[in-house]
Amino acid sequence: ETGVTQSPTHLIKTRGQQVTLRCSSQSGHNTVSWYQQALGQGPQFIFQYYREEENGRGNFPPRFSGLQFPNYSSELNVNALELDDSALYLCASNPPNSPLHFGNGTRLTVT
């Protein structure tokens, strides 16, 4: 048990729509990161939040945005969905000086 819970587990959206994915971490996990894992590939870093502020971003366009809340939950929002956005979206968090632990992800399919 990693203490990182993601919802929903699966989601189907149409191209052009918007989607919100949610993540819940344990108390004390001040850092949350989001990764995108395409089929057959390793996860790719989207962005990281620390104490509700964006703390770094990977090579993803601005239509990928996030929020982190004081209750250790967070959201990943994707606007104007494209077919290539179909992937497993992983949330990861960690308490200070401990390695990242991942949730089981949300499988997003864009048709």
Next chain:
Amino acid sequence: QKEVEQDPGPLSVPEGAIVSLNCTYSNSAFQYFMWYRQYSRKGPELLMYTYSSGNKEDGRFTAQVDKSSKYISLFIRDSQPSDSATYLCAMSPERDYKLSFGAGTTVTVRA
């Protein structure tokens, strides 16, 4: 050229064999090196975490890092069918920040 290269396999071994996995990388700024195991429909699970060069052993698992060659390895001794999974190497320049992953190697241990 990808920043982290990992042979995707698949790799099939008999129960009890030694499994050898490796990754090469190009970014000399990487200081932290990890191995994750990912079962189907699950998120990555941290197996080994190493800082800089050297060896680390944990039960049946041994991780090696050779920064001079930009090469990391994971060895699994006395492999079990339950070890059948995809193994991902990951690395980062700062602790738990902006991990770069290999594409993963799929391993099957035959009973």
